[in-house]
Amino acid sequence: MLESNRPFSEENLSNYPKPAATPLNPRRRGIIIGASEGIGAVLAQRLAREGYTLALLARREDKLGSLCEQINQASGEHRARSYVHDVAEYEKVPGLLRRIVADLGGLDLVVFVAGVNYPPGGIDQYNFENDRQMIEVNLIGAMAWLSPVAEMFQSAKAGQIVGFGSVAGDRGRVGNPGYNTSKAGLATYLEALRNRLTRHGVNVLTVKPGFVQTAMLKAAQGSTPFSIPPEKAVEDIWNAMKKRKQVIYTASIWRWIMLAIQHTPSIIFRKLSF
Amino acid sequence: METNMPLTLNTFTQLENFGHSLRAPSYRFRPTRTEGICEVLRLAEESGLKVTIRGAGRSYNDAALNGGGIVLDLSTMNQILEWDPTTGRVRCEPGVTLEKLWQRVEPEGWWPPVVSGTMKTTLGGCLSANIHGKNNFKMGTIGEHVLEFTALLPTGAEITCSPTENSDLFYAMISGLGMLGVFTSITLQMKHVESGLLEVHAWPVHDLHEHLACLLEQAPHHDYIVGWMDSMHGGKNLGRGQIHAANYLHGNEDPNPQETMRLGNQVLPPRIFGVFPKSILYLFMAPFANNLGWWGVSTAKYIASLRKHTFRQAHAAFHFLLDYVPNWELSYGRGGLIQYQSFLPKETAEDTWREMIELSLKLGLPSYLGVTKRHRPDKFLLTHALDGFSLALDFKVTDRNRSALSKMLQEFDRMVLKAGGRFYFAKNSETSAEAARAFLGEETIQKFKELKKRCDPNNLLESDLFRRVFG
Numbered sequence: 113m114l115e116s117n118r119p120f121s122e123e124n125l126s127n128y129p130k131p132a133a134t135p136l137n138p139r140r141r142g143i144i145i146g147a148s149e150g151i152g153a154v155l156a157q158r159l160a161r162e163g164y165t166l167a168l169l170a171r172r173e174d175k176l177g178s179l180c181e182q183i184n185q186a187s188g189e190h191r192a193r194s195y196v197h198d199v200a201e202y203e204k205v206p207g208l209l210r211r212i213v214a215d216l217g218g219l220d221l222v223v224f225v226a227g228v229n230y231p232p233g234g235i236d237q238y239n240f241e242n243d244r245q246m247i248e249v250n251l252i253g254a255m256a257w258l259s260p261v262a263e264m265f266q267s268a269k270a271g272q273i274v275g276f277g278s279v280a281g282d283r284g285r286v287g288n289p290g291y292n293t294s295k296a297g298l299a300t301y302l303e304a305l306r307n308r309l310t311r312h313g314v315n316v317l318t319v320k321p322g323f324v325q326t327a328m329l330k331a332a333q334g335s336t337p338f339s340i341p342p343e344k345a346v347e348d349i350w351n352a353m354k355k356r357k358q359v360i361y362t363a364s365i366w367r368w369i370m371l372a373i374q375h376t377p378s379i380i381f382r383k384l385s386f
Numbered sequence: 387m388e389t390n391m392p393l394t395l396n397t398f399t400q401l402e403n404f405g406h407s408l409r410a411p412s413y414r415f416r417p418t419r420t421e422g423i424c425e426v427l428r429l430a431e432e433s434g435l436k437v438t439i440r441g442a443g444r445s446y447n448d449a450a451l452n453g454g455g456i457v458l459d460l461s462t463m464n465q466i467l468e469w470d471p472t473t474g475r476v477r478c479e480p481g482v483t484l485e486k487l488w489q490r491v492e493p494e495g496w497w498p499p500v501v502s503g504t505m506k507t508t509l510g511g512c513l514s515a516n517i518h519g520k521n522n523f524k525m526g527t528i529g530e531h532v533l534e535f536t537a538l539l540p541t542g543a544e545i546t547c548s549p550t551e552n553s554d555l556f557y558a559m560i561s562g563l564g565m566l567g568v569f570t571s572i573t574l575q576m577k578h579v580e581s582g583l584l585e586v587h588a589w590p591v592h593d594l595h596e597h598l599a600c601l602l603e604q605a606p607h608h609d610y611i612v613g614w615m616d617s618m619h620g621g622k623n624l625g626r627g628q629i630h631a632a633n634y635l636h637g638n639e640d641p642n643p644q645e646t647m648r649l650g651n652q653v654l655p656p657r658i659f660g661v662f663p664k665s666i667l668y669l670f671m672a673p674f675a676n677n678l679g680w681w682g683v684s685t686a687k688y689i690a691s692l693r694k695h696t697f698r699q700a701h702a703a704f705h706f707l708l709d710y711v712p713n714w715e716l717s718y719g720r721g722g723l724i725q726y727q728s729f730l731p732k733e734t735a736e737d738t739w740r741e742m743i744e745l746s747l748k749l750g751l752p753s754y755l756g757v758t759k760r761h762r763p764d765k766f767l768l769t770h771a772l773d774g775f776s777l778a779l780d781f782k783v784t785d786r787n788r789s790a791l792s793k794m795l796q797e798f799d800r801m802v803l804k805a806g807g808r809f810y811f812a813k814n815s816e817t818s819a820e821a822a823r824a825f826l827g828e829e830t831i832q833k834f835k836e837l838k839k840r841c842d843p844n845n846l847l848e849s850d851l852f853r854r855v856f857g
Contacts, residue, residue: 132850132853132854132857133408133410133448133453133850134408134447134448134792134815134816134854135403135405135407135408135447135721135722135724135783135815135816136724136783136788136789136791136792136795136815136816137788137792137816138408138788210395210433210435210454211434212454213398213411213453213454214434214435214436214453214454214455215454216453216454217410217453217454217850217853218409218410218411218453218454219411219454263397264397264398264411267397267398267399267400268398268400268409268411269400270400270409
């Protein structure tokens with residue numbers, strides 16, 4: 113619900129002209145939340161190359177600014193514009209969404225890729241503060257965005273939502289209970305949106321990455337089998353978006369690994385140390 | 387429904403153009419009184435959003451779309467305020483449709499002097515685009531029959547305009563695409579008719595030269611004239627088609643005018659051959675909406691039109707061809723359709739259109755429907771008319787032909803501009819700012835922008851079309 117009529121904050125105002133969409137040049141428009149680095153940044157570059165006009169959101173203004181500049185220079189057009197935003201500031205979402213839709217002149221795609229991962233540092237360590245932050249950013253942050261977006265796409269009877277679960281969300285494991293929970297929660301939320309929205313012509317894609325070589329991976333502990341560069345993950349995501357798929361793993365081998373892990377009986381799983 | 391609740395920006399409504407080829411989410415408000423319009427303008431000012439005025443949404447392009455912004459839908463301001471059957475003067479709210487208008491005045495012996503090919507359009511929209519009909523060469527555009535209108539400007543001023551009062555705004559707001567102010571009432575002069583029927587002559591033309599020569603020579607002898615062009619055939623048959631010319635009946639040509647003017651004799655029949663419901667006909671047209679299927683349909687239609695004949699037809703049946711098959715535009719499929727209408731001086735029309743149609747056939751992107759008309763120039767600021775002809779071409783849009791179609795239309799634009807032609811803002815969806823500047827001229831655009839500054843200093847009124855063409 114976008115109930116507030118307050119004027120928009122000037123700080124995010126973009127002065128670019130609104131892209132003109134015509135029947136022969138339809139101009140798909142998208143929002144990427146969490147675009148400053150990692151998968152988000154690479155996906156932004158890819159979608160801009162595919163012709164999308166994008167609103168890029170992240171906390172870090174400098175990184176976001178240079179990414180936008182890079183995209184706009186490469187395309188020779190104002191294809192990307194930046195909005196500084198902290199996803200934990202839920203109350204700002206409705207106003208910002210309204211501003212962005214007005215700036216872009218419409219909306220066809222929302223990608224929520226913002227996420228934090230704070231491993232507790234050992235299987236006997238507990239840290240509620242970190243757990244809470246992961247839930248606040250990864251799960252509630254996503255719900256704050258996707259709820260008004262889902263409402264909008266439902267009434268428009270069109271649109272595409274891309275959200276990120278994780279192989280870490282398929283099973284609760286000893287290493288990082290908070291992160292497991294945030295990603296399992298988000299995957300379930302996305303599934304629920306899919307069940308609500310498919311009948312209205314809206315596609316909801318859940319991406320479950322394995323190990324992707326980003327800053328987040330460096331923070332992860334232990335071995336990182338089947339790790340892929342973010343460009344490979346983005347290739348998979350773009351292909352899935354085009355085919356309007358429901359759930360994908362990237363790299364795709366994780367589908368089979370997680371199938372095995374999901375079916376591992378608890379009596380064994382309890383004794384494992386990963 | 388009018389409520390006392392403050393307006394809020396709650397949920398988006400997905401709005402489309404007539405051809406279903408554009409979609410734009412907007413906050414839609416439907417006031418029923420002038421105060422409601424003021425409230426919407428105030429909300430726009432407070433929220434930093436732009437406002438686009440929308441009537442029936444029958445534009446083929448983005449004239450009534452405002453992606454992410456506010457749409458002021460006036461289709462619910464639809465009361466006929468005054469009607470005087472002795473003088474034929476009618477005062478209407480801007481959301482009154484041509485349908486409502488003719489159904490009110492026709493039984494008393496009057497007919498709107500200018501109508502579009504569909505009766506679903508609203509008067510506000512008709513004035514904003516300054517529509518023409520099949521009698522443009524004789525009666526001009528609808529603006530020439532407006533005695534007076536009242537409007538609310540974004541500055542808050544309420545003004546009255548006529549050819550003598552605030553005449554600069556009169557000639558700019560009519561044709562002004564709803565970018566200067568909001569019509570609140572429109573006074574029109576109706577045309578007196580002595581019968582509910584028209585005498586229609588139909589005859590074939592065999593090529594483009596004959597087609598245009600017929601329009602030129604026959605127009606002065608008729609009240610209405612329109613051509614259908616089989617735009618799927620090239621070579622020596624290029625431009626072949628059928629002319630329909632119609633005249634009002636006078637004196638005792640109609641032995642029983644009371645009967646022919648009855649509404650029951652004007653309404654389009656809901657079924658074809660008395661059995662087949664037209665409401666689902668578009669579903670059966672869809673399989674033919676491809677190059678091969680439509681080639682067959684066009685050829686069959688041309689062969690059928692070879693018979694020269696004269697018949698009498700009700701006004702509504704003659705004028706509102708687009709309403710004959712409800713939802714016909716849906717038969718073009720998911721990508722919808724676009725219309726490309728060019729207006730050319732009578733000296734350059736033949737060569738330019740020959741070149742255009744040959745190019746479309748060569749590229750395998752034929753138009754499925756061509757309609758020709760005869761025109762005369764008018765005094766309105768953003769006028770599309772000139773002393774010559776127009777050709778409206780419908781093209782089916784698919785994901786596969788999009789970029790090729792786009793390139794072809796850019797080529798068309800160059801040909802039309804080179805030939806001294808003009809475009810019409812209710813139709814063409816691809817006209818660029820450069821093309822608009824080229825045909826309107828720098829002086830006209832400056833004049834329009836000055837008026838815009840005077841009427842709407844904070845640029846509250848903006849549509850997707852405005853941003854595309856004047857942005």
